[in-house]
Amino acid sequence: MNKFLFLLLCPILAFSQSSLSGVESLFQKKKYTEAQEIVANYLEKHPYNLEAIELLGDAFGHQKKWDRAIEQYGKLVEAKENIANYHYKYGGALGMKALENKFKAISFIGDVKSSFLKAAELDQNHIEARWALVELYMQLPGIFGGSKSKSLHYAEELENLSKVDGYLAKGYVYEYDKEPELAEKFYKMAIKEGGSLTCFEKLTQLYENENEPKKAIENIEKAQKKHSRNALHYQIGKVAAEYNIELKKGEQCLQTYLKNYSAEDGVPKAWAHYRLAQIHMHRHNKNQALKHIDLAIAELPKVKPFKKQKEKILSL
Template sequence: MKKLLCLIFFVSTMTFSQTNFEKAEKLFSQEKYAMAKPIFESILLEDPHHLKTLEYLGDIEGINKSWDKAMSYYGKLKILKPSNANYYYKYGGCLGMKAKESNKFKALGMISDIKFHFEKAIQLNPNHIEARWALIELYLQLPGIVGGSERKAENYAAELLKISPVDGYLAKGHIAEYFERYKEAEKQYSKAIAISGSKTSYQKLADLYKNKMNQPQKAKILLENYQERNKS
């Protein structure tokens, strides 16, 4: 009888936790983060090793720009499941944002750690697209004296081209645009449009026309073409 009561209590507790998790997950998907957070926290009290709850809480803190709190959750996830590439990517992303908001001296001390986490994500998942984009941006933004490198950014863009051609062309266009090679950027963004027709590809080329090449009419026509092609 005692064992039966324990089993009933265990099952009812698990059901309650699962119902709460589904409720919190739905709130998160609706971007009601302030409402989802205390529910996730109550679940974590019952199960401190619940991976998805830890990740959701880390995501919420990241959205709130509470980088240290977000990293505390992602740090636990790295320990609990060190083979998951996304945990390293998210930790590195928060670290990068923290560095961006820190003074230059402190930020310089974080660079190697940021690179490590993005590179680790790629090591664990060779097809990780977001980590390569993050490294491209890092190498573009850093001054050459502290590790910035157009060549390294181009290398990651070339890797993206093999994994996801549209990302590869967008990355090559982004690098060319960063260095004010606008005709080359136009060429790469046009290739991205040709193979994918994605909204992002059209927007990148339209922004280039409007904001960098002083061709607002060309940007307008391009976006109208996108809307025409994607009429429901």
Template sequence: MKKIVVLFLLFPKLFLAQSDFEIGEKLFRDEKFDQAQLFFEDFSRKNPSNLKAIEYLGDIAGHNKSWDKAIVYYKKLKVSKPTEANYHYKYGGAVGMKAKQVNKFKALGMIGDVRGSFEKAIILNPKHIEARWALVFLYIQLPAIVGGSESKALKYSNELLKLSPIDGYLSKGQIDEYFKRYNLAEQQYKKAIEAGSFKTGTQMLANLYKNKMNNPEKAKSVLEEYKNKKG
């Protein structure tokens, strides 16, 4: 009986020590990121080697566009576990977003780190979809003088097509749309919808009609058709 009483008295302390992470996760899922951050920070102070808590803190920093903080967290992750593809991908994404905020000269010095991180993610996980998407956008947006290349973007788009037809068609549509080949982009988005990308493909197609092809009525029609199918 005495042992049961002692255990009962100790249990609340044990529960509280373990609950910061669980509470943080619930708040994160509920998109209460600022509140979740406090719990993850407290948990991380007590458990500095817990990589998942660090990842959550990096994700929250990214959500808040605090790229310097996100970079620190993701760098710690990829150093702690260099074989995890997602850590390299997230680090590269944070550095890429930071590069958009600094002057062009400084940004140029960051491109190699961004590209290398995405490429490393693919080496570690040959089926990494998001890293290929990131490289597609990187190569179409970079000026040719610093490595921008439509052919390289298409290389990763073709790889996406083999891994996931939906992602392949959508990425090809994005490339065509970026280079103002709107009719070709339209065809790719329709292929993506036929392949099963009802929500994303329809939204991209509607945005193309409305924002690039100056046809808001067609955009409205496409969205209504999607809603009817969904209903």
């Protein structure tokens, strides 16, 4: 259920009320505690405003305060039982809580499943609820209702709504079920149909999981030709460094990443230096490896893999 948090909290509502006009901006800036306080104060005077209740649930969810998010989404379900997204968010918050406490997860499974099923029933076009059901049925043990056939059923429903989502869902099912050839087939179909970065990333992850780094690099290069993202230079360098292949290409890509780096690229420069240190260690170039690992540690001194890598370099 690792998609729940992303899908669950994507929608952010815009408010016309002046007292809530700045909340959306706070969400965009990831200032969830501040947003929570503003919405909570608003609800003291307007306790039945469903949009505000939903936003408060979202604020709690972003902070992984699942009990409090469940409480808010539960209010929405009670207030309007015919709104698919309310059931979806309630089930999603329960699912995330179950992931954090596997000893109590069994007691949540029934409510999680029924919430997603209700959302899918109420809205025949609810893509997120169907994605959740695909993952839920695959990850649940059979004794608790897990079923590959049911996952594929909802993947089929997804395909009828969105071919790309359907292909990705089927790829997920077959990858989870240890059928990499079928997973590869559907991920490639998703790339051909939609070609988003997400489609390419799924196939790259499959290749990495199947220990096929050359295929992973080839796929990332195809993504780079289509999308021209600096972050993809890092991804090529990462695979090269981890698998000790195409080291020259990996080094060039990491240097390009550092040269063109911006905060939008996502991965801090320290990690690029860490990968360069790995590459130089593969080449037994101790001085260059130390140079880059020291740069990585200087930027992010608390990252444990950096310190472990330095110990390996010093032992050369």
